[in-house]
Amino acid sequence: MICNEYTMECEPLCNHCRKKLRRCTESFYICHNEEKYLVWSVFYYSNIVKELIIRLKYKSDFACGEILAKYMLELVKSNELKFDLIAYVPMTKKAQKNRGYNQSEFLANYLSRFLNIPVFCNLIKTMDTKDQIGLSGEERWSNMEKCFEIKENKFIKNKNILIVDDVMTTGATAFNCAHRLKESGINNVCILTIAKSKV
Template structure:
């Protein structure tokens, strides 16, 4: 459990923890080099949400992942977000082998299962990059430049795609993923993250 006190057996967060959730909800545009993509974030990256993400991302705590994914699913349904396919921010093969899983893929697969919308795995991260944590805003953009590619797939043509990730800060990672998908003939790309952070 994320906390030692909880009200129901099926509820992993107690009342006090749930009160610490800081909903974000407002959409915004991620703009760079005359391109822009619509972004939604479910929460702000603080308090209990930060702890949940850290546990999922670095401690293989998939119960925390399910808590986050459930809130993401509820957000999609309550805001009536419309899309044909789900993508996620990829890791290099080396990084994924080291961690054992991709937390963004975990979230995407959860949404896919309950929305009955396919996940596509056509985004590829071609090179390892520095961890974005600790980098300045400008360094984050240059760190992510030219490290993503898209495998061609006619099934994606003219479709609307939702990119899923855990946290958005400057948006450099999500932007470059969206840009690559758009180049490959996608109709529209938007982004959904669990949390919104600051540099």
């Protein structure tokens, strides 16, 4: 176990574990082809955070997911982020069936429950892509192009949307999701991830 001392009612991690957390203190932009989107990440992808994400993503450890989601919720509240709807990075039907769940959807639903803001994701991932792990920055952008589509829905027109994902590396995945939403008539899109990594 990472930690045997946390309780969700109080602090989600013990003092020893919290000291290992590396927080991102400022927002940043992902830019591509003269288009940019604002991103907030709670932590850097290292140490305890890395292990928590891996447990959520690959081992169905939803207790770890709740720990991470709680920190995301704190960031939203402390920075007074404003949005009308919450979306998340989708998986293909095949990939989600194999895993049994979408970790980004899990995080989005947690935020929705405590913020009383609906999850409304009309993004569709139309093709399975290579795992981003081990790819260069350029390969990651190429890997994500044209694999997301939108189910048209007038309900989202002129809305402000928060896209939720687990890890931001180059930003290729979240950028392409934001781009598709923007094309469909969204007013504003920003992105929230648990962690920020590097290629």
